Amino acid sequence: MSKVAFVRNELVPEKPAPVKTTGVVGFLRTRLFNSPTNILLTIVGALLIWFTFVPALRFLLIDAVWHGADRSACLAETAGHPVGACWPMIQAKFTQYIYGFYPENQRWRVNLTFALGALLLIPLLVPRLPAKGLNAGLFFLAFPVVAFFLLYGSGLRGFGVNWTTSVLTSLADSIGGAGDGLMRASASVPLTGSLLWALGKLIALIGTAVAYVVSPLAWLNRQIQDSSRPVWADLAITALIVSVLVIYLAGGLRTGFRSLMATLLTFAGIAVVIAVMGLDHGGLPIVDTRQWGGLLVTLVVSVTGIVASMPIGIALALGRRSTIPLIRIFSITFIEFWRGVPLITVLFFATYMLPLFLPGNVTVDGLLRAVIGTALFAGAYQAEVVRGGLQAIPRGQGEAASALGLSWWKMTALIVLPQALRHVIPGLVNSFIALFKDTTLVSIVALFDLLGSLRASFSDPTWSVPNTLFTGFAFTGLIYFAFCFGMSRYSLFVEHRLNAHRRN
Structure with a gap:
């Protein structure tokens, strides 16, 4: 009797996994009910969800009132059922929660500031987009200045020389005033009066030295203010001084040409911003920070x-x-x-x-x-x-x-x-x-930040019903959660991306 050899050309197909370990049943058996401790935790978690999430969902969505003109729309007698969240109150007070008491005809400035901030921040957070250095410089250096003039208003009374002169003059006055104060106080202190007088005299001399250093800048500042366009004259002189310093620190024009061009482009951008926002002749109307809110x-x-x-x-x-x-x-x-x-x-x-x-x-x-x-x-x-x-x-x-x-x-x-x-x-x-x-x-x-504007809105009798309190806090809570959760998730993304090499 002859023997016949058999060689299999393909693998035997895999057998399907047991039904009890896959799908919903498998998830329940292996994750939720695989031990007495997990069974107890699953039951406790289900009860917590039932007694917290379900009532919150009913309050925010199912029993909520979505349309109305005043508090009567959020009453159970008007709605015909137990009333949950009073969302018409949020719609009526939404602008107050965002802008506070910012003048209504000037709120486009706030919207523009938000848009510029998002436009500069989003590319900075996306790793694959190029020009991160330029983007970071615009967001961290240029955007705060533009945002200040957009939100607060006013114009430029000076640029570099004027601002430096004002700061140093105030510093010299403050130092001199502190020194004079110590010298006057020394007369009432019998034991350490001489020491205080000497210290005050030294501080006063420092203030005098600072004022002496400022005097050339003060003369140059007076020449700028006497010109027909002081802001532009100040900008030109400041650009010239900074350019000379850049060339000197870079070791000459040949080695510092790129730095010089970057400096000139920066001042050109500043000039464009000044011209577009009209900062050379008054700028935008001033909105005091006491009117900001939300x-x-x-x-x-x-x-x-x-x-x-x-x-x-x-x-x-x-x-x-x-x-x-x-x-x-x-x-x-x-x-x-x-x-x-x-x-x-x-x-x-x-x-x-x-x-x-x-x-x-x-x-x-x-x-x-x-x-x-x-x-x-x-x-x-x-x-x-x-x-x-x-x-x-x-x-x-x-x-x-x-x-x-x-x-x-x-x-x-x-x-x-x-x-x-x-x-x-x-x-x-x-x-x-x-x-x-x-x-x-x-x-x-x-x-009046977001929470302060919310608390201020509760005093409006037009919406004085019990549910508005919980609706307002739920609304602000969702806003804070959105921002905080976004920061948390982005940090996990950055951490995962920077530590990717450790998994290899």
Whole structure:
């Protein structure tokens, strides 16, 4: 009997998975009911959803009132059923929640500011789009100036020389006034009077020296103001001075030609903005910050605080690790002081106490004081987050950079700091989210942010029904959740993209 060999030319088809491990049944068996603990957690979670999500859904959508002209539309007697959210109130007060008390005929300026901000921010967040350096310069440097003149209004009374002269003159007056004050106070202090008098005399001499340095600029400023178009004359002289400095620092015209062209293009762009916005002859009408409110104030305080707190935090983190005792002690003192007081205390001090310490002829806008206080407060927390990232970098990274001949600045900017910031992305974004939500505290110091505008709308008797309170807080809660969730998801995207090489 002969034997016949058999060789299979194709694989045996795979058998289908058991029904109990795939599909909905498999998900329930393997994920939700695979152990007594998971069964208990599944039941508790289902009960929480039933008693929280379902009533919220009924309140916001199913039992909600969508159309109406006044409070009567949101009454159960009118609707014929238990009334949930009163959305007509949100429609009636929507502009107040966005703009506050900003004049209605000038709200196009706010819309234009929002549009410019989104137009510059979105390309900056998309990694594949080119020209990131130019985009970042426009967003972080040019956009704040344009946004200020759009939102606040007014025109330019000067550009570079005028502004520098004004700042240095005010500084000299403040230093001289402080020195004279110490000299007068020394007469009432018997023990340390001589020491205070000497200190006051030294400070007064410093103020005199600053005023002496300012005098050539003051003469040049007077010549500019006497011209027929002072803003354009100031811009031209400032462009000339800056161009000469750029050529000098670059080592001559041949090596600094590209830097010179970039400088001239920058001043050309500034000239275009001045001409388009009419800043050389009055500009837009002034809208005082006390009329700002709603989402506008929330975004101004939060975005400015987030952007300004990052360089402050990085500088303080590097200063705390410095080998120079004076810089290290100052950084530690600054961080511990600002972390040791609550934000509401900072806002109260910036709003009501800071004007008492300023000279009589110096005034600072209330919104600007709140923004500065918020930025300094957030910067102290950012410093500790960044310092944690710096400590995670091995010492060999810095030693290798030093062996290659890199200076401390290049080593920090090109090697150490990028790695440190990549390690602390979750902590940084967590601080950003906390700061965005903490901006609601500005309503306590008479600044009507989104939450403050909401609370102000409750006093309108046209919509005084019980449901408007919960509807308003639900609406603002959704706005805050949208912004915070967006920041959280984008941070996960950035973290995943920067750490992709570690998975290989």
